[in-house]
Amino acid sequence: MSEADCVTCGDSVTLPGDVEIGEIVDCGSCGTELEVVGVEPAELDEAPDLAEDWGE
Amino acid sequence: MSEADCVTCGDSVTLPGDVEIGEIVDCGSCGTELEVVGVEPAELDEAPDLAEDWGE
Amino acid sequence: MTLAASVVGASGFAGGELLRLLSAHPEFEVVQATSREYENHTVGSVHPNLRELDLRFTDPTDLDSVDALFTATPHGVSMENVQSYLAAADTLVDLSADFRLGSEAAYDEWYDGHSAPAYLDSATYALPELGRDGLEDADIVASGGCNATATMLALKPLVDAGLLTPEDQIVADLKVGSSEGGAGGGAASSHPERSGVVRPYAPTGHRHEAEIEEQLGLSLSFTVHAVDMVRGAAATCHTFPTGGDGGIETPDLWGAYRDAYEDEPFVRLVAGGSGVYRYPEPKSVAGTNLAEVGFAADGERVVAFAAIDNVMKGAAGQAVHAANIAFGLEETAGLDQQGLHPVGSP
Amino acid sequence: MTLAASVVGASGFAGGELLRLLSAHPEFEVVQATSREYENHTVGSVHPNLRELDLRFTDPTDLDSVDALFTATPHGVSMENVQSYLAAADTLVDLSADFRLGSEAAYDEWYDGHSAPAYLDSATYALPELGRDGLEDADIVASGGCNATATMLALKPLVDAGLLTPEDQIVADLKVGSSEGGAGGGAASSHPERSGVVRPYAPTGHRHEAEIEEQLGLSLSFTVHAVDMVRGAAATCHTFPTGGDGGIETPDLWGAYRDAYEDEPFVRLVAGGSGVYRYPEPKSVAGTNLAEVGFAADGERVVAFAAIDNVMKGAAGQAVHAANIAFGLEETAGLDQQGLHPVGSP
Amino acid sequence: MTLAASVVGASGFAGGELLRLLSAHPEFEVVQATSREYENHTVGSVHPNLRELDLRFTDPTDLDSVDALFTATPHGVSMENVQSYLAAADTLVDLSADFRLGSEAAYDEWYDGHSAPAYLDSATYALPELGRDGLEDADIVASGGCNATATMLALKPLVDAGLLTPEDQIVADLKVGSSEGGAGGGAASSHPERSGVVRPYAPTGHRHEAEIEEQLGLSLSFTVHAVDMVRGAAATCHTFPTGGDGGIETPDLWGAYRDAYEDEPFVRLVAGGSGVYRYPEPKSVAGTNLAEVGFAADGERVVAFAAIDNVMKGAAGQAVHAANIAFGLEETAGLDQQGLHPVGSP
Amino acid sequence: MTLAASVVGASGFAGGELLRLLSAHPEFEVVQATSREYENHTVGSVHPNLRELDLRFTDPTDLDSVDALFTATPHGVSMENVQSYLAAADTLVDLSADFRLGSEAAYDEWYDGHSAPAYLDSATYALPELGRDGLEDADIVASGGCNATATMLALKPLVDAGLLTPEDQIVADLKVGSSEGGAGGGAASSHPERSGVVRPYAPTGHRHEAEIEEQLGLSLSFTVHAVDMVRGAAATCHTFPTGGDGGIETPDLWGAYRDAYEDEPFVRLVAGGSGVYRYPEPKSVAGTNLAEVGFAADGERVVAFAAIDNVMKGAAGQAVHAANIAFGLEETAGLDQQGLHPVGSP
Numbered sequence A, B: 001m002s003e004a005d006c007v008t009c010g011d012s013v014t015l016p017g018d019v020e021i022g023e024i025v026d027c028g029s030c031g032t033e034l035e036v037v038g039v040e041p042a043e044l045d046e047a048p049d050l051a052e053d054w055g056e
Numbered sequence C, D, E, F: 001m002t003l004a005a006s007v008v009g010a011s012g013f014a015g016g017e018l019l020r021l022l023s024a025h026p027e028f029e030v031v032q033a034t035s036r037e038y039e040n041h042t043v044g045s046v047h048p049n050l051r052e053l054d055l056r057f058t059d060p061t062d063l064d065s066v067d068a069l070f071t072a073t074p075h076g077v078s079m080e081n082v083q084s085y086l087a088a089a090d091t092l093v094d095l096s097a098d099f100r101l102g103s104e105a106a107y108d109e110w111y112d113g114h115s116a117p118a119y120l121d122s123a124t125y126a127l128p129e130l131g132r133d134g135l136e137d138a139d140i141v142a143s144g145g146c147n148a149t150a151t152m153l154a155l156k157p158l159v160d161a162g163l164l165t166p167e168d169q170i171v172a173d174l175k176v177g178s179s180e181g182g183a184g185g186g187a188a189s190s191h192p193e194r195s196g197v198v199r200p201y202a203p204t205g206h207r208h209e210a211e212i213e214e215q216l217g218l219s220l221s222f223t224v225h226a227v228d229m230v231r232g233a234a235a236t237c238h239t240f241p242t243g244g245d246g247g248i249e250t251p252d253l254w255g256a257y258r259d260a261y262e263d264e265p266f267v268r269l270v271a272g273g274s275g276v277y278r279y280p281e282p283k284s285v286a287g288t289n290l291a292e293v294g295f296a297a298d299g300e301r302v303v304a305f306a307a308i309d310n311v312m313k314g315a316a317g318q319a320v321h322a323a324n325i326a327f328g329l330e331e332t333a334g335l336d337q338q339g340l341h342p343v344g345s346p
């Protein structure tokens, strides 16, 4: 289990043990979706957002 | 524009001009989904129903 | 030809809907709209949809002469005032239960008697789909009850086709909106208490049974539930018809329902089909005078459905429809409102 | 004693409710919560009420050993995986229909057969009010269907008292909320289409009839309506009992219902009385494991009512209740949630 | 004179409403209604309110020649196909955002650019209350956005009267119904998730700001909340006008709003008064092309309100209104639908 | 230790919620619950969720001695009776506005004066997140207003961090449920009139401004809208902070909000993130004492959000929280209710 900082809110995110590069996790504090861009040490970047379309 | 009888309610269904075998139309009267199984003369059969799953 | 019309009880829900219909009707002109509580106030101060109407409420004891007087008052008011109402109008169209039943005895059994039984013979029951006889030139038109209307529209084709007989078991399970309670309301109809309910409010012995028995010759068990909508009444009638010869199949039912309603301008058959809307639903007909009617066969059981807007087909719309017939107008005059899609809980 | 528990299907509605209950339960500790779609995401990202829970979804094919494995997956999943589920857990508590019926034949008749019929004998039906036999130390606990639960709770006292017999006519008319459809949903469950409905969605032949027949020995006609609420199932059972000697009166019914339920911690009798809330209502029990049960006598007809929260008493709460029994815990452990008043449409 | 009209995107919410309006319009006749998903199906299978319409969906790539082509497609579709649309029709009435802004640069800033910028000059913005110039005989009519429409109708009188200046602070806080999301919907718009919400869904930076800036010359801050209704958009605009000389009083505001709208057939002023309905409310105008507009003075702040039905005044009704002007018809032709009272959450 | 507690105004919405909380609280025992209208009736006849409680309403003029007396009466009642209330109880926890403001002058300005100004100094304002000073051993605990609570929780971190100054422009736009109006209600709160609304009911000059000014030192503009839910208050505060040095970015805001609330047991931060629930929503906290608080940065504007259950965090829950502090109990005692998912419109 490794840790890395959330790019949005700065809180530390504990990553699941078997997480791999490219997987998406969310910050347990602010909820931002984060892409795992590195392991050992773990590194996170903002995930491409699937913007919701409200269609008006 | 050809016509055929609905298998559920017996009403006559006017088919769109360019309709082809295998296409799905609904009966304008009872709403049953009908598969076009013949053209000239037009013939209709009940379409395989996509039963809704309410999951309880 | 323009016919003069007034509405007694115009600050109520059914009365407001009458104003909406009559003010846009090609043949009627609204003369008076009465309210004791809101006398002198504009109609729009109570009914925000009618703000453009240049009309103020007047006192119900001071009625001008008109061709048609519509009364949308609580039970008891129109029987009490029937003489003065008939003095003011050629035709009285009453939306209450006061002239729906045929005999004083029936009022003794189901209500607390009747104070003007002599007038019962001058009254004609007014759900046109059950028959137009006597409506033309009627003195008193007695518009049907909303729950009875939904139930009878669901069942009538089965009776006409000889499938359902007076001996057969029928359970009518209704789900209705809060406007059925009228504008008065009480604690039970406050928003916090009435929101989100599925509430059995008349678990047994609903008075609409009386009307149905008189009109269709059927006796049935009634249970009414309040659900979270404002307009709408949906009847689910569980029937066990014994009148056919053997099992009743879907095509038989299509035949029976088409025979009953194919010339009716305000009945729409919805039974099965595809997509999201497969059976009658109140929200599809909200704001309109349409009844959606349908059915499902289930072995020995036939489930008959009907959905209406209680304020329209169940009250004001039905009354205007009957008035159109009574005055020899086009049946659909003033009643061509369309439903909406999508629509929430109207 | 702390028991280890995992939830398969934890991103769904019933699964999320299991997490809510188990995470606050004095005797259980949640080990894993599975979701294929949300693997690695926090449980709170799907269930906002559980944001404080420090737990992430895991892959359902990678299960740790636990005391109790709860499965809240669509029909077919747990029968397919029963062997691996039982390998991971002492007790499997399944919320789907996969182990509710007693025989392969029943699955052939009502569903598309069964892929692991050998396990049907190890399963115990789990609505405790119908009997606790076999629940203690069961290998597979088969939690009941929500609509069947409401219906059976309404009817059981009439059967126990010998009033209702297998030959009697019964119509069960249900009104249910949108959470019954699960988190998946389709076009029909979008907010614009599903709001404000009274929609017959299973007019005939609902599969829950099978469960009821097996459990109560009754055959009945079922019609289910979608209404505008999220949580809740209300059953109105119109019965014509012939088992008594002569007319059934209200005191007889009070007797029968009290006999059936007076020791039951999760049944509340509501039948008549005063005030706004006189019969069972789903909104009074929303969020709780309570069933409100009641009745009204109407000549030859007895109308039996029950109202539950389909996600609680109809699913997760019932499952935890059964698990409490299976593990010899206090029956009400973790199930003391209170209802709300006022409350809208929960 | 009967004008031929077709609707592209007719299975959607705005497209369905166009069908409702055009099929009952005295001057238009519907020729085609397109849907790729429902090709060959009756229009009534998707829009239950239009079951009586004898019309089936056709393929959008196969368009007949018409006088007016209405496009109610997602953003990007009409700019992609504008050439073929104009080949098929004298006038294109587009309900999407594709032709609302004046310049390619604006599309670069607020959207992902524009694929047919050459056509932007042929387009006229179509909210008639902002001005009818250029609408008559326009090639492309660009119907306004629903949230922008509500906001601009609330603010315009303050601008016209010189009270509100481009430098003034304005916050527009909107509450909107689920039909704004279109028939597609996603997880967030399922009934269980979307019911009962007050949900900030566009807390900042809504694209409608662009339209408003171009049309009214104001810059403002926008926040949009989803609330539990299907139809409706309500704008509450908190403004701090500095353009007047000293404090702004209620009579000044009445003057400004009357000046702006007294000849407008689709604007109703509601500001204060008595009774239950004192300010603009979406439910009073549901199903109609009316906008309720009002205001309240609060020291240095003026709160300007507007309420519309997003599918009508915010989309299909506005488009038909503009088309009526473009073709020289009576402005209100086909747009005389009345609102309802009482009404729930339409 | 068991503390004796009574509730005056126990038939109301806030009073009923106090009963719910206190009857399940580990340290309190309910002695009396008063109602003039329902004297001698069971508590469950009014509050169906409390049917299991063996308690009947008593006369409010006949109070036993208790440790804590909770008063949930309309404005004016507790100031009138404060002497007798304090005679009966060590601590008076008042949920009305009667002791919220600090001075008689403030009551003259915002209300119709105060009839027991001598007691104002004995009162401590009770929203614990604003500070616990003086709560321990207070004679009178003045529980905050629901709309003020939501607004202050949203804004406090900006003030604490020095970002928002007393000179800055702030608009608070609130959306609230029908339970805020209390059980009394009037025509405007009947189900048909109140359903589906977005209704500006306090467009300007709401009295809660006074509380906020006293507590946070800010002056702001308030507009309150009724929306279709029963429980819930959502504050959207549009602020233009000038206290920082330059633009305010999201990480700054996270810092400010964490600093303010990281040790608070009843505040949950929700700001952005993924999934359906990205900002504070009342339905996620319904039935709980939680406040969801969040923010969004938009150039010079910061939008601050808070959502609470007005009957819980906005009334009874806040009062019990303060009482826990006043009596030196665990702060969260009796306040561990969980929210629900999915949930409709609670």
Ligand SMILES: NC(=O)c1ccc[n+]([C@@H]2O[C@H](COP(=O)([O-])OP(=O)(O)OC[C@H]3O[C@@H](n4cnc5c(N)ncnc54)[C@H](OP(=O)(O)O)[C@@H]3O)[C@@H](O)[C@H]2O)c1
Residues within 6 Å of the ligand: C008, C009, C010, C011, C012, C013, C014, C015, C034, C035, C036, C037, C038, C060, C071, C072, C073, C074, C075, C077, C095, C096, C097, C144, C145, C146, C179, C180, C181, C182, C183, C184, C310, C311, C314, C315
């Ligand atoms: N709501 C429905 O769905 C529905 C359906 C079918 C039939 N109906 C029937 O229509 C009638 C009206 O129902 P509603 O729901 O519209 O009720 P409502 O909203 O309560 O309206 C009743 C109206 O009657 C007036 N009124 C009461 N007492 C009166 C009196 N003594 N003399 C003159 N006017 C009086 C009231 O106004 P003032 O007190 O200001 O004078 C009010 O305008 C009832 O008989 C009802 O059974 C209603």
Ligand SMILES: NC(=O)c1ccc[n+]([C@@H]2O[C@H](COP(=O)([O-])OP(=O)(O)OC[C@H]3O[C@@H](n4cnc5c(N)ncnc54)[C@H](OP(=O)(O)O)[C@@H]3O)[C@@H](O)[C@H]2O)c1
Residues within 6 Å of the ligand: B055, B056, D008, D009, D010, D011, D012, D013, D014, D015, D034, D035, D036, D037, D038, D060, D072, D073, D074, D075, D077, D095, D096, D097, D144, D145, D146, D179, D180, D181, D182, D183, D184, D310, D311, D314, D315
């Ligand atoms: N909702 C109710 O009221 C209710 C009441 C009584 C009983 N039930 C029963 O409870 C079960 C769940 O119902 P629901 O309403 O909670 O449905 P739901 O919301 O659709 O949830 C289904 C869950 O199962 C998971 N899942 C689906 N296929 C799976 C597979 N092949 N392997 C592992 N996990 C799988 C899904 O997550 P992923 O796809 O992310 O893995 C999801 O978490 C059903 O059997 C239903 O009949 C429901």
Ligand SMILES: NC(=O)c1ccc[n+]([C@@H]2O[C@H](COP(=O)([O-])OP(=O)(O)OC[C@H]3O[C@@H](n4cnc5c(N)ncnc54)[C@H](OP(=O)(O)O)[C@@H]3O)[C@@H](O)[C@H]2O)c1
Residues within 6 Å of the ligand: A055, A056, E008, E009, E010, E011, E012, E013, E014, E015, E034, E035, E036, E037, E038, E060, E071, E072, E073, E074, E075, E077, E095, E096, E097, E144, E145, E146, E179, E180, E181, E182, E183, E184, E310, E311, E314, E315
């Ligand atoms: N809803 C509102 O309140 C509102 C208000 C103002 C403006 N608008 C605008 O109106 C437009 C439609 O909105 P809506 O809410 O009605 O959306 P909708 O319900 O999602 O409908 C979209 C329609 O477009 C069709 N469509 C999608 N892609 C297409 C393509 N490539 N070619 C042809 N047809 C296509 C769809 O049908 P098939 O996929 O079956 O072809 C469907 O009929 C949008 O631009 C929206 O911004 C909507």
Ligand SMILES: NC(=O)c1ccc[n+]([C@@H]2O[C@H](COP(=O)([O-])OP(=O)(O)OC[C@H]3O[C@@H](n4cnc5c(N)ncnc54)[C@H](OP(=O)(O)O)[C@@H]3O)[C@@H](O)[C@H]2O)c1
Residues within 6 Å of the ligand: F008, F009, F010, F011, F012, F013, F014, F015, F034, F035, F036, F037, F038, F060, F072, F073, F074, F075, F077, F095, F096, F097, F144, F145, F146, F179, F180, F181, F182, F183, F184, F310, F311, F314, F315
């Ligand atoms: N509802 C909310 O969201 C909320 C939030 C924060 C604060 N509050 C405050 O809490 C208080 C109660 O609000 P509510 O919404 O619960 O109101 P409510 O539902 O109308 O209840 C008021 C209660 O006070 C009793 N009462 C009225 N006059 C009384 C008197 N003179 N002496 C003794 N009892 C009297 C009433 O019962 P009887 O008439 O039967 O005696 C009733 O039990 C108000 O001050 C309100 O501002 C409410």
Ligand SMILES: [Zn+2]
Residues within 6 Å of the ligand: A006, A007, A008, A009, A010, A011, A027, A028, A029, A030, A031, A032
């Ligand atoms: Zn973070």
Ligand SMILES: [Zn+2]
Residues within 6 Å of the ligand: B006, B007, B008, B009, B010, B011, B027, B028, B029, B030, B031, B032
């Ligand atoms: Zn057919």
